[in-house]
Each structure stands twice: as structure tokens, then as C-alpha cells.
Amino acid sequence: MNPAVQPFDLNYALCCVLVLLIPLALAGVALLNAGLGRVRSAAQAMLGSVLLIAVAAVVYTIIGFSFTGYFGLPQHSILIKGQSFGWLAALPLGLRRWQIQGSPAGLAALFQIFAVGLAVIIPWGAGADRWRLRAGAVSAALFAAITYPLFAHWAWGGGWLTQLGTRFGMGKGFLDAAGAGAIHATGGLTALAIVWLAGSRHGKYHIGHPPSVFPGHNMVYALYGGLLALAGWFGLNGAGAILFGGVTASSIPLIAANTLLAASGAFLATLTVTSLRFGKPDASLCANGWMAGLVTSSAICAWVSPLAALLAGAFIGCAVPPLAELLELYCGADDPTGAITVHAGGGLWGLLALGLLGYTGAPRGGQILAQLVGIATLLGFVLPLTYALNWLIGRFTPHRVAPEGERVGMDMHELGAGAYPEFVIHADDFFLR
């Protein structure tokens, strides 16, 4: 899909403003991660988010964008039956001035510096309360240098997934307006790899008993994080749709409405399901429902009607509580922030929903197939790759904190001080026992 943005036109100017809203999404997810973790790990959770964003920004600027590229820029291709398929961008290492100033590629680079920052704090939330800072930083660096650029090039940089439409008649090729696949599914699948590699928190699973519940320490953070993320998502979805979806600035009202409606549908559905299930709404699951709706909207925002966005959001909102339970009870995945459910589940569902509900101007069957090929790539390539990379990291620097560190809390163990030293809610959260 060719981008609608050209240097110095209205789309370019609007896109600049929208891209600069994206850090609010990062702030929202970081706040949500901190709120849904335990009180004795809150400072480490927030510091870790900032650290991982910084590492990802540096690594992506130096290495990542060279592999990601953009439409029309040089890329390595494989020639099969006389047709070339792009598999990796071929740009010089390190962003050059020509790339960042006055060109759509520069905007795409800036967008993706923020996008990769958002993606790396998804697994950070899933590894809360036991994932070490050093291992998290190394994991973020490899994600920004290898995992993200590969898939982002295929989906956004003119790679083979975008060529499915022209080469094989599959609709308009794989579509992912604002990163449901490239950002959220890659981040969510990395989160799945991390919770499996780092293991569950001590005391989570017991023989013959259901898993223990470790409630998030601050639901206000979690819900406010969701609201903050909404503002960021307007920028993410708007700029992404213009840069990678080929829509123009005239579609921004539809994109904004669809973003809000998908999140609202998901939130209301989760609230209803948890009210019916537990008798009262569950605040942490409702925050996750809202976020899952936002993630779903990242795929569909530019190509569905507002009613379809509401329905797609409501579906994932209904799915969040059982999916979170399924992961915890039957997959051995101790995910304190629900990152896998929200970002992997919401992202994959959004990509499929675009095929099922979207109006792209191409035959629906072909579009569904293109979306399925993208989903197959995420599950069959990205998950094994990110699992293998993180397994390798674990050989050199352990993912999991020592048992003593888990006992005293990540704040005391890794930072030497608690998040709320003068406002102790649970005395035993801060003091050695």
C-alpha cells in the first residue's frame, strides 16, 4: 500500500502532530504496567519501562531502521519464478539526515522509534515482579535490532507481506494500519516467551490448588494509564494509517471514532462479563479490556464502519477474561499485567477482524487470506525467533531475579529503595522479613 503522505503537504503536517502524540501511549502502558504489578516492584517497573524505551530507541536508530526501511527505499530481494520478494531493507546503518528531514521515510522512522519503544514495554509488563533490568534491557536491544525490524519491513517497509495483493491476488496484501501485528502481536508474543522463560512468580502455583491471585497494587494507575493511552492511540492509529495504510487526512475523524468505539465496546463487554462472572466488575480486567480494544483498533481503524469497530471491540472485550484465565490456568503463563491477552490476543484478533469486517475495496476472501498469512508469520516465525533469542539471552544473563530478590521485592533488590518509602500500604512489602 503506497503511503498517502508527501513532503510538506497537509498529510505530512498532520502526520507530524499525530506522531508526536504517540509517547502518550507509551506513558499509558508504562503506568498500567506499574499499577498492575505489586507495590514492592512499582519503582523498578517504571524505571524499567523508561530504560527499555531508551535502549530500544538507541538500538533502533542505529541498527533497526536500516533493516526496516520504507516504501520505495532499497531492499534485499529474493527472486522466485521471475518475481522479486523483499525480505530486508538495505539502508546504511544509523539514521542519516536525508532520511529524517522532510521525507515520508523520516516520519516513518520517527513513528517507528516510538513504536518499538511501545513494543518493548509489553513484555516488560508480563515479566513484572521477577524479570531483571539487565536481561530486560538486552532483550529490548535484540527486539529493536532483529525481531521488530524484520516483521515491520515485511508488513510496512514494502516487504513480501505487502506484496501478497499484487503477486498473488490476495486483496490489498497484508494490511496492518497502525501496528496490531508489527507492534502489539510481536510485543505480546515476546511477552509469552518471557513469562515461559522467566517462569511464574514464587507462590503462584500450588499442587492441588488453584493458582494464587496477586492483585495489582494501584487500580487508579492502571485505569488512568488506559485513558492516557487513548490519546496516544489517536496519534498511533492516525499516523500509522496515513504512513502505512495509504489513507489521507480526511480519514482521521473515522479513525479517531473507530479507535474510541473499539476501546469502549471492549471495556463495556469486559465490564459486563466480569460483573456476571464475579458479581462485581473487575477493575484490572476492565483496564485490560479497554487496552485490548485499543490494540484491536490498530488493525481495523481505517477500513471499518464505526459499528463494525464497536463489534470488533466488544468481541475482544468478551474474550479478555476467559483468555486471561486460560493462560493462567492451562498454559502456565503467569502474566501480571495481562500483556499476552491484551497485545497478542487483541493484535491477532484485530488482524483477522480486518479481513472479516473491513472494506478495503478488494475481494473479502483474498483479504482474509492475506491477513491469515500475516498471522501465520507472527505465530510461525516471530514466536520461535523471539523465544530463541530470549532463550539465548538467558544463557548469558539470567532473566529471573534470585529467590532472595523476589522475596524482598524488585525495588529493594535492584534499586535499593521502595517506590513509596513514606507511604507504606503494606508494611511487609518494604521491609526484610
Add this chain to the structure above:
Amino acid sequence: MKVPGLILLFVGWLLVLAALVVLPAAAARDAFILAGLLVELLGLGLLVRAQYDSREVSR
């Protein structure tokens, strides 16, 4: 079980790629893409089972 699960995931993706490149007829290609996805789901199931069995359990 973890390694076979990961291998099955990757093999399912290779099946999808092969279907795209090798099969010119749309019906056969689509069927093999779906088959590749099913192989991936099988691999994911194996991986989930292996991880569940190896999770840390307290007494």
C-alpha cells in the same frame, strides 16, 4: 516437547510460504495455507503443554 513445539510452529510457517510459491491454483494454495496454520496451532499446543508441565509449583 518445547523444541518440537517450536519446530512445528516454524514448519507450519514454511508450509504457508511453500503454498504461496509452489502452488499456482488458488484452491490448492488456500487449502495449504490453512493446513500450515493448523500445523502451527498444533505446535503452539505442544509448546503450551510443555510449558505447563514445567511450571514452578509450590507445595
